[in-house]
Amino acid sequence: MKTILAACCFMLLISYPLSEKNSEIKVTERLRPLPTGEQLNSICIVDNNVLISAGKNGTIIRRSDHDSQWQACFSNTKSDLNSIDFSDKYNGIAVGTNGTIIRTLNSGFTWLICKSRTAKELFAVKFVDSASAFACGLSGTILKTTDCGNYWSRIQTNSNDPMFCMDFSNKKFGCVGSFNSVFITSDSGKTWSKKQFNFIPTAQITGICRVDSLTIFASANPLNGRFIKSTDGGETWLETSLNLPLLYGGAVDLVRDIHFKDKFSGTIVTEFGSILKTIDGGISWSIDSTFRRVNEKPSLMRCVVSNSSKSYISGGGGTIFESDFISKNWQISSGGLNSIEAVCFTDEENWLIGGEGNDIFTTYNYGVNWNITGRTNSGNIFSITFENANTGFVATENGIEKTVNAGTNWQKIYPGSFKAVMHSFDKTFLFAGGGEYNVGKTHLIRSSDAGISWVNSYSGNDGSVTNMSVTTDGYIFASTTFGKVLSSSDNGISWNVSHATDEKINCVLFKNSSSGVAASVDGTILKTTDGGNIWEMIYTGLSRDIQSICIYDEGYAAVGENGYVVHSTDGGETWSVLNNITSNNLNSVRAITGGRIFCFGDFGTVISYDLMDKDITGIIKPADATKSVNVTASPNPMKSETKIQLRSGTDMFQIFDADLFDATGRRIEVEYVKEDVNGFTVIRLDASQLSTGIYLFRIASGSFTTFIKLAKIK
Numbered sequence: 001m002k003t004i005l006a007a008c009c010f011m012l013l014i015s016y017p018l019s020e021k022n023s024e025i026k027v028t029e030r031l032r033p034l035p036t037g038e039q040l041n042s043i044c045i046v047d048n049n050v051l052i053s054a055g056k057n058g059t060i061i062r063r064s065d066h067d068s069q070w071q072a073c074f075s076n077t078k079s080d081l082n083s084i085d086f087s088d089k090y091n092g093i094a095v096g097t098n099g100t101i102i103r104t105l106n107s108g109f110t111w112l113i114c115k116s117r118t119a120k121e122l123f124a125v126k127f128v129d130s131a132s133a134f135a136c137g138l139s140g141t142i143l144k145t146t147d148c149g150n151y152w153s154r155i156q157t158n159s160n161d162p163m164f165c166m167d168f169s170n171k172k173f174g175c176v177g178s179f180n181s182v183f184i185t186s187d188s189g190k191t192w193s194k195k196q197f198n199f200i201p202t203a204q205i206t207g208i209c210r211v212d213s214l215t216i217f218a219s220a221n222p223l224n225g226r227f228i229k230s231t232d233g234g235e236t237w238l239e240t241s242l243n244l245p246l247l248y249g250g251a252v253d254l255v256r257d258i259h260f261k262d263k264f265s266g267t268i269v270t271e272f273g274s275i276l277k278t279i280d281g282g283i284s285w286s287i288d289s290t291f292r293r294v295n296e297k298p299s300l301m302r303c304v305v306s307n308s309s310k311s312y313i314s315g316g317g318g319t320i321f322e323s324d325f326i327s328k329n330w331q332i333s334s335g336g337l338n339s340i341e342a343v344c345f346t347d348e349e350n351w352l353i354g355g356e357g358n359d360i361f362t363t364y365n366y367g368v369n370w371n372i373t374g375r376t377n378s379g380n381i382f383s384i385t386f387e388n389a390n391t392g393f394v395a396t397e398n399g400i401e402k403t404v405n406a407g408t409n410w411q412k413i414y415p416g417s418f419k420a421v422m423h424s425f426d427k428t429f430l431f432a433g434g435g436e437y438n439v440g441k442t443h444l445i446r447s448s449d450a451g452i453s454w455v456n457s458y459s460g461n462d463g464s465v466t467n468m469s470v471t472t473d474g475y476i477f478a479s480t481t482f483g484k485v486l487s488s489s490d491n492g493i494s495w496n497v498s499h500a501t502d503e504k505i506n507c508v509l510f511k512n513s514s515s516g517v518a519a520s521v522d523g524t525i526l527k528t529t530d531g532g533n534i535w536e537m538i539y540t541g542l543s544r545d546i547q548s549i550c551i552y553d554e555g556y557a558a559v560g561e562n563g564y565v566v567h568s569t570d571g572g573e574t575w576s577v578l579n580n581i582t583s584n585n586l587n588s589v590r591a592i593t594g595g596r597i598f599c600f601g602d603f604g605t606v607i608s609y610d611l612m613d614k615d616i617t618g619i620i621k622p623a624d625a626t627k628s629v630n631v632t633a634s635p636n637p638m639k640s641e642t643k644i645q646l647r648s649g650t651d652m653f654q655i656f657d658a659d660l661f662d663a664t665g666r667r668i669e670v671e672y673v674k675e676d677v678n679g680f681t682v683i684r685l686d687a688s689q690l691s692t693g694i695y696l697f698r699i700a701s702g703s704f705t706t707f708i709k710l711a712k713i714k
Helices: 622-628
Strands: 028-032 040-045 050-055 060-064 067-072 081-086 092-096 101-104 112-114 122-127 133-137 142-145 153-155 165-168 174-177 181-185 193-196 205-210 216-220 226-230 238-241 255-260 266-270 275-278 301-306 310-315 320-324 328-334 340-345 351-355 359-363 371-375 381-386 392-396 399-403 411-415 418-423 430-436 441-447 455-460 465-470 476-480 484-488 496-499 505-510 516-520 525-528 536-539 546-552 555-560 565-568 576-578 586-592 596-601 606-610 617-619 630-634 641-647 657-662 672-677 680-686 693-701 704-712
Touching (some): 050 081, 050 310, 060 328, 092 122, 122 165, 133 165, 174 205, 181 205, 181 216, 340 586, 351 381, 392 430, 430 465, 430 476, 441 465, 516 555, 546 596, 555 596, 630 704, 641 693
Parallel strands (some): 081 122, 205 255, 255 301, 340 381, 381 418, 465 505
Antiparallel strands (some): 028 606, 040 050, 081 092, 122 133, 165 174, 174 181, 181 193, 205 216, 216 226, 226 238, 301 310, 381 392, 392 399, 476 484, 484 496, 505 516, 516 525, 630 641, 657 693, 672 680
């Protein structure tokens, strides 16, 4: 969780024709899923006719009975939105990171930015009457408005604990969930009392419901999950274990939210997609067996709400579930797509994709429309290759499969776990790579008869194969989990092994037998000019793994975690970070002529960028810009406030990360505000709560990072 919040800029998406064939695609555009693939952290039943949900990247979507489809709304922010609530069908408030508060006066169609009086992340907002609402967040922050969010005042809690969730039964009686504790008010937030529990200190109260002045229900996420209940206004509490099982080789399933529609009927949702129900006020809980998850990604569930006739759940990938008959007969009304790992362009307009699950999807118009072509038989799909319009192959977690009718039907032709399958440039040979991930076994096989028979091409202890690349001059390259790059110049008869890095290599790409790049963990990109014998690091990002690289007209483009997209136009010497329009991980990138790239990722995400349009670049050549950066801090030693000025001659600090550390290296929570003044970027740092000592303030933008030494003397 970030405790120091970064400023971010917002870019309006404008229409820009690529060519006559696909002129409907914009400069930067989400193609799939629509209206959003972002994580939806909150959903609100505005009235019986309107639903509104909010989430990451300033996402707000809306649906009414007059339109069965969800529609994207203009939120006026790129901050992550954590909570949304409405007082009536017109007036609503949403809160999120950077102390963001936005409000709507027209039922969510458009939103206005409000002055929140804080830079702390806000996690929850709750209306208590037609005009009054509370919001809560980090560092004991509780805010109150009495005019539908236009003006906010800060409520004193005498606590620095983070406040994660909030509910009021009326304007007087409210409660807030924190770490291992609940704060309670019975006088409209003027005073708060704290109830400490016996969970582990880091156990978080994730959801809370105050049904009336005496009855409070809450959920918490220690191991196995916990339900807690008070029937005397919070004086005493009853704890009940939810007995959540360990999943996926020991992963812990976390409770995410709780909702009661009355004193008896309640629902709890968990991160990995379990729904628990009670009809006796939480005395007993049962798993809703009618619900089925749609994919394997965590962070699926975030919020649950219900009324007299329906229940709704929002979560990862823009997914919204709804049910009739109170948590029965669950249906997906938004999102719910599987993640994309494998991409094959048979030509610039026609593509095939696969990933989680067994489905193969195709598009015939640059990703605008998609159809399910067929279904494989061997689990998750990692790689696709076609030698002609009808004959193709996939590498899956349980084997290699083949189709001879353009992907409609598939047959398993070789067992084992494979991450890559690829033809030689002349389509004469077929190669597949995999291995035993846990023990680092390398396995490469090849076929000269379209997969009818296979021979072992290479076996070793160089790490499991992660990716493969072929060149027009007949070379084959493979990357591994042990930082090795294997190369062959004789169609896989013999292989040379080079050591590129000590870290896992996610992908490798060669233009020819000499010039290539590889992507490793923590945003590192490596380059070779001698066929892989010697590698040098040419780029390192902001602790985000890069998963895929492609070559486009003017250079390289790369994608990775949290929607990270970078590109280079000078052979990889300098890299530019593109404006982020998704927070989902991107797993693959492909290019077509004209400088357009397509990025594919988690929750079925497909995003298009026109790299020939310079306005989409968020940070222009950070390596060059850092040469002329001037940084000053005044006053230093700090007083109640200090100003940090940065000047680089570019707009590189429009997007940046910042952290404050003490002399021991411990991260310190502190508020700051960013301003642009006469060509300078000015960071106004609130030092009023800092103790005497030495501090380091870190500023990072693109590949540029600097530390400013600060002192505080009282």
